[in-house]
Amino acid sequence: MSDEIIVSQTFNRHEVTKEITSGTTKKTVTTAIVETAQEITLTQDAARVNTDSCVIVSETQNLSVFGDVVKIEGKLSLPGKDLIIIARRIVLENDSAGKPPSIVVDGPPLKEEVRTRAALEKGAQPDNFPWTKVKYGSNGAPAVYEFNVVRNAEDGQSAHRYPHEMNGEDGREGNPGNAGGNVKILCEKISQLQRLFEHLILGLKGKTRPDGPLSGPSLSFATVGSLAELPKDGLNLVIVAFVGPDLHIRIFDGARNKLVDKKESELVGGERLNALKTSFGISIPDALEAGGWATPNQLGTMSVQDQRKTLVEQMSRITSLPNALFNTLNDRDLAGRAAVIAFLLQTGIRDETGLKVDVKDLHNILVEEVARNCGRDRAFLQSLDNQQLVGLALEPGSSNQFVVRGGMLPIQDRQCGRLSLAEVLLAGRWASPNQLSIMSTERQRQSLIGQLSRITTLPYEVFDALNDRELAARGTVIAFLLNGVFVMKRT
Numbered sequence: 001m002s003d004e005i006i007v008s009q010t011f012n013r014h015e016v017t018k019e020i021t022s023g024t025t026k027k028t029v030t031t032a033i034v035e036t037a038q039e040i041t042l043t044q045d046a047a048r049v050n051t052d053s054c055v056i057v058s059e060t061q062n063l064s065v066f067g068d069v070v071k072i073e074g075k076l077s078l079p080g081k082d083l084i085i086i087a088r089r090i091v092l093e094n095d096s097a098g099k100p101p102s103i104v105v106d107g108p109p110l111k112e113e114v115r116t117r118a119a120l121e122k123g124a125q126p127d128n129f130p131w132t133k134v135k136y137g138s139n140g141a142p143a144v145y146e147f148n149v150v151r152n153a154e155d156g157q158s159a160h161r162y163p164h165e166m167n168g169e170d171g172r173e174g175n176p177g178n179a180g181g182n183v184k185i186l187c188e189k190i191s192q193l194q195r196l197f198e199h200l201i202l203g204l205k206g207k208t209r210p211d212g213p214l215s216g217p218s219l220s221f222a223t224v225g226s227l228a229e230l231p232k233d234g235l236n237l238v239i240v241a242f243v244g245p246d247l248h249i250r251i252f253d254g255a256r257n258k259l260v261d262k263k264e265s266e267l268v269g270g271e272r273l274n275a276l277k278t279s280f281g282i283s284i285p286d287a288l289e290a291g292g293w294a295t296p297n298q299l300g301t302m303s304v305q306d307q308r309k310t311l312v313e314q315m316s317r318i319t320s321l322p323n324a325l326f327n328t329l330n331d332r333d334l335a336g337r338a339a340v341i342a343f344l345l346q347t348g349i350r351d352e353t354g355l356k357v358d359v360k361d362l363h364n365i366l367v368e369e370v371a372r373n374c375g376r377d378r379a380f381l382q383s384l385d386n387q388q389l390v391g392l393a394l395e396p397g398s399s400n401q402f403v404v405r406g407g408m409l410p411i412q413d414r415q416c417g418r419l420s421l422a423e424v425l426l427a428g429r430w431a432s433p434n435q436l437s438i439m440s441t442e443r444q445r446q447s448l449i450g451q452l453s454r455i456t457t458l459p460y461e462v463f464d465a466l467n468d469r470e471l472a473a474r475g476t477v478i479a480f481l482l483n484g485v486f487v488m489k490r491t
């Protein structure tokens with residue numbers, strides 16, 4: 001990295017120099033100060049050298065930045081230097097190679113000759129060797145006195161009989177390392193996603209607070225009739241809820257602060273929001289598995305079209321209604337109707353003979369069962385679509401009297417954010433279905449650990465110490481933050 005700091009001419013830059021004499025006297029820049037009202041990016045990405053608004057940060061100079069919006073792009077390494085940023089807003093982004101943002105001011109490494117002291121030569125006398133009178137003798141021979149003699153060991157000698165030959169001296173103390181630098185940041189706001197990581201990942205680091213150790217972040221799904229029913233307190237908790245038909249996101253950090261509390265109208269609309277809402281629902285493969293109409297292995301070999309065709313045929317067979325009726329439904333509605341049937345069958349509420357009714361009646365049957373077994377208001381339940389109704393019936397809780405079993409169990413796990421390692425890799429877009437099909441469980445685990453370590457910049461060992469369920473839970477939260485929080489409107 002060059003010592004020169006390259007900035008746009010529109011930035012106000014000052015330099016602090018000092019004279020260094022080594023044969024000749026020359027001025028060396030020790031600190032750079034950048035002042036600007038424009039948005040700037042701090043980076044050490046060589047690909048950004050000729051980009052306007054970029055400050056290429058030197059590794060050999062202190063840096064002070066006074067600005068409005070300051071972006072930190074990728075890793076900033078300033079060994080032993082000081083970094084000061086005072087800004088209204090700080091935004092953290094990956095660099096062009098995808099490396100996550102970080103600031104490292106560790107002391108520079110010692111030179112090899114200083115860091116590692118040379119070992120004693122064979123037979124050399126150590127420093128401070130004790131002056132000890134030693135008596136040596138043997139049967140029939142006079143004793144021989146020697147002082148401070150160093151002898152080399154020979155084959156067959158043992159430490160307790162030949163202590164001077166066999167016992168070496170203690171290693172010398174290492175030299176102190178070079179001093180690290182300092183990072184001082186004062187800002188009004190940090191970009192939303194990184195602020196969430198900053199608070200939520202505290203649990204992953206195992207830090208403690210006065211009220212005890214932090215747990216890892218968790219993701220909770222809910223379907224409620226009003227905001228009043230959502231938790232008002234949480235520890236490292238991400239809540240994704242349907243309040244009636246609308247999505248609501250509420251997030252608490254490791255200090256129980258409410259970081260985010262946004263209703264659907266405060267989220268960015270369009271395909272991204274629709275995809276997010278759909279991701280919390282029951283898919284056609286989910287419905288086939290829930291009803292016991294296809295195994296996971298069978299689903300892995302079926303095309304999307306074959307999955308839909310199979311589900312339509314099963315629905316028609318059970319209800320005795322024509323295929324054409326179900327073919328007119330979109331994927332979400334088809335999976336929702338099938339999920340109602342699967343739930344009624346798997347919980348033993350109805351058998352197939354009792355399901356030969358009008359499609360609309362299936363919804364009403366489940367509304368009555370949920371009202372009776374979960375203590376929910378019927379008017380509220382009638383306002384829910386089939387997907388939301390089944391999701392509510394699967395929510396665990398003391399008021400839920402349903403006994404979930406069979407193919408509904410894995411669906412319940414997914415609805416409650418309890419995903420497998422493979423499902424988390426898919427949710428985070430860190431592996432494709434084809435890649436997962438040839439990956440062992442251990443390889444899936446290693447891949448997920450690698451991704452979480454890369455994203456959070458925490459050591460691999462932090463995640464490796466978790467069991468599979470804990471690891472999947474951490475991955476689920478991060479996958480949601482990456483793919484879900486981006487739908488939030490920027491303020």
